[in-house]
Amino acid sequence: MPMRSQLAMYALGAVLVGCGGTLPIGDAGESMDSGPAAADSGARDAAGDSGSPGPDAGVGTGSIEGIVRDPGGAPIPDARLTLVTAAGFVDEDRTDSAGAYRFSGLGDGPYVVGASALRREFVEQSVDVDGPEVVDFVLGAETHRGRWSVVGSTEPERPAGTPSGTLMPDGRVIFCHDTQDAVIFDPSSGTTTMASASPSSQGCHMSTVLSDGRLIFVGGQAREEPAAFTEAVRTVKLYDPASNTWEVLPDLNEERWYPSLVRLGDERLLACGGGQRPDARRTANCELFDPATQRWTRTGSLAQPTEYSPSVLLLNGDVLTTWSPPQLYDVSAGTWRATGDFVQTDRGFPDHSDHSLVLLEDGTALAVGYEGSAGTAMTERYDPASGTWSLRDSPDVIRSQAEVVLLPDGRVLAAGGTLEQGSAPTNPFGEVATTDLYDPTTDAWRNLEPMAMPREYHALTLLVPDGRVITTSGTGDQACCPAPEASIEALEPPYLFRGPRPVIDSISGTDLGRGGTLTLGFSQTRAPTSVVLIGTAAVTHWMDGGVPRLVRLTPEVSGSQATITLPSTSVELPAGYYIAFLMVDDIPSEGRVVRVRP
Template sequence: MFATIATLLLLSPIALAQGSATNFGTSCGNSQLSFQGIASPGEAFTLTASNVQNSDVVTLIVGFDNTTSQFGALPLTLPNPQWSPGCVLYTSAEIRLPMINGVYSAILPPQLDNYHVYLQARIEDLSGVSSMTQAIDLFVISPLPGNGDVTGRTRFSTSGLPASNVRLTLFTPDLSEFYERRSDANGDYSFLGIPSGTYQLGSALRDWDYQQRTVIISSTPLVEDFDLLEESAVGFWSVIGSTAPQNLDASDIAVLRSDGSVFFCHDTTDSILFDPITGISTFPPSSSSEQGCMNGSLLADGSVFLAGGQDGSDPGSFRDAIPWAKKFRTDGTWQDLPDMLAPAGRWYPGLTRLADGRLLLFGGGTAPSAVRTNTSEIFDPATETWSTTGSMGSANEFAPSVLLHDGRVLRTWGTDPEVYDPSTGIWSATGGLTAPNRSFPGHSDHSIVQLTDGRAVILGINTLSQPGGPMSEFFDPSSNTWSAGSSPDLKRMQGEVVYLPDGRIFYGAGDIQNQVTAEPDLLGIVRRCDLFQPATGVWRQVADMLNYREYHAVTLLLPDARVITTGGTTIKFQTGPTTSDIDAWSPPYLSRGVRPSLSNASTTTPTRGTTLSADVFPQTSITSMVLMGLQTTTHWVDGGIPRRLELPVNQIGSQVSVTLPTDANLLPVGWYMMFAMVDDIPSDAIIVRVDP
């Protein structure tokens, strides 16, 4: 392969101590190209294209430029129908070589040094249609004289087998020196030609504990092996602020705002703005009227929308439902909005954001006797007007709901789950839950999460009415059916639920009701927390909360990837409140080595289909970008944008870019956190507003 490099390559010296193989661009099929070996002259290497069939013709495409080619400027979109949709050429393609069964092995030319070569694999199927892998920027250079080497092997401690694709990082504490490698199929890795000094060497693989040790690099080679241990890290809780003199222990709501601050409120007259970075709480002016038990969301203009609930003059009656709506603006002032069309009001209304930014409100108790309604209406923030729409099959209040990836709204709690079609305004029943008795007509026992793969999952189970029921159930929108999921070893209901950027779901606290258990509890409320992996159904216990908190707590994800909670310490109106603390949980992924950092976003107000770029530090290989909608939480419902979208990333050096989806239902307008991911390790997020 590389015998012709000398005649084709114009060398440009670069002062680096070691070679590298860096993925960039995107693939248009199921195959990924990987490099195993050492990127130094005279070293053996193997290139492997994954997921190829015996009947596929696989070709390695080699080029010495990634900006232009004989076909035109790079990257170059390849035409249909010869190529699959979305195929892009990233290399100048001077050489084409066969890859037998998707594998090519050779030795890097020993006489050549300090150069880049750009690689892709083409996979042609039996029908003649081709796809392309992502590209690899292979930088080949000899180790600098007098520097040191670190080599080793990674193995699973449970089996002794090699652990491949382990992220190995070698770095100084100030990150002035940072190197990254992946273990190969044999578990081997190497850092060659590293400047002498004291470093930290880290080993990270999803679902396995992070390990880090100090190493001293010198001219004497080091061998550092890692035996991977099953993940046991539980994260940790800390007190980061206070809502004092307020105690949020009844009709609480929390909204993550577009500037990263959190709006806490329970009656619209005693609001709190909390800065999670400084830990400082400030207290904005009151609104014109007191209302609690409302629902809300964050509008495109950055205002906090609140609607329904009850008149605060008699908060314990639950009978004085109101139709009021208002918003807390970004300048710290309040604006009254037109009343809802339901004259008897909506206490505990359900709320779901539609793809175009309008808000669907439904159900709720009505004045004067708290009778629930099955009616629905829509608020348009652009015109600040209300309109009626179809009624549900059952009356309910604070029903968990999400916007599905197909644009329909799924609502669970009630006599039957239902979906709402915004194009027709009609509600229709889905198939039944596998555990149908979900506390109705009391309060919902569960929360709902829209998953990245398009399914939805409910979490929580009433063990009195459904002692054998699962704590998770999955909804398949393609068939409108439900299937039972798994449960942790301690079932409970009405816990705190937060979708995390690594794809796991945090489930905190909850009510064990009358179960006999060794778990400490207060009137059935536990401090127990678990992580749930929807893809595998695995639950894992993590650090307990610092306080007993019941469903009046408000809990959400921050841009720094921590989870915060406050309120809910008046347990079942029988004890407390015990604290006004705001607590933060630092998940295990925040202690898994060097995290990427994003800066210099090309825009923070992209439209759908926009390519958004940012700088990453240190220059680590980003595996995906994750968009997560900002939350608005109260009780067991979330009026924010129910999205976690995992998007492929294009990376060239320290710049990463991602192209946003064009599908309006998949990517609703509104506010998102954009995380750069290295496997399960998130950066701090950049907050962006997606416009139509």
């Protein structure tokens, strides 16, 4: 029978056992807002180091069964049911074609049953088992809005208009606006430290992480002040997080302020465009960096001069760059060619790009952001097969230069940006705190909880291994002054509020070769549905110089181990660092950072 208690089955388990009672929290059948920390607490105690049932399953005569339906009464097949106690995770089941599930062999006592299904809201019910119990569920559309919170600070630094943010192989993030006073933030502890200073200032650069673990900083300007954008440099540096030291590399062939930087499959880097002295006039030429020789060589030029241009390596091996016009780079030939233009072409070129670009797992590319007045869509999608763009759904608040992040469940986050159409609170500079989530499989946006404050395109927003998204900077006037405050916010996406997360208990290796295998030991699930490798990010403005990939692989499951075979080509799986997530439907484990060798 249902009972009026939450059992805080995840986070409060120890408290409940110690107090010998339960805490009143709401009626059975409510959607419990347990949170990600709660979902992992105490789980290993109950489930051990495997995906097998915990100690409360299979030892008694009690049972829980029921039907999971949608609001119209239709059964929902393959829904995930989870069973937890105050000690943690107990068991998991899936509904059959009739929407039915069953847990048996249960000892008497209080349990919480949770039900979830793709794109449907997670619901929990408490039940006190003293024999056969029936617990049915109705799952409506997913509505959870996630949760933002302040988790740290970049003090004593407050980056102005020149910063970058890069996820390092050890899971820490370096926020760097001039390579001389970079802040290193540890998302797991919320603490910051200062990196050593490089020999010279280098703001408005592009960065990425090479496969040897060192960060490369390319081009930029000679001073950090936004007004110094006319002082372009050819500087290239390496930062080694292990030794906290810098190394100056051979220069670029050209000065490049606001350069584009794209990773190729073999780890070469393509740098294009950027402003040059004495007046920041843009250039169209490009050059390639070879990590083996640490030298730059010239290659084909863009159709017209530009600066930071959103770019990705497509699954067909070409590089797509969109600013402007959209064009393709043939890596083998070293030449650029035209491709289809945006449906909405009034985007403000040659001013800054109004959009970011994300490569989706199906190989199409998504441009998010629009500042023109002739169109009404914030999103356009590029099909490499046809070379054409199509309009996609838009959120209620259309903005340009939002922060855009690809998530491990395949959805796309857009946060902040400059208000263009719609209604939302803004700061004095026209920026919003609005946060939205896009689902490519349904072509639909939905609104999430807003950030604590509006942020513009100098914000630094990226996914970290525990599944959260962190952001900092961008809270002042664009390219004017240091940010008025130094907060680091973190978003817990809706997937962190969907019951017990799967847990990676062991990993066969973190240094991977293409075509090889990777085995993950797991718990808190009986059957992982996929393993996702998502490239680590290196962001600035509307650019990401990280590994542009989300690779979803179906594992072979044996007991409490899941094994995947990695793609064999450098186009499918470019060299570099990835976060490996074990997935149950759209629910990710905490990730592990792995390296794919060149």
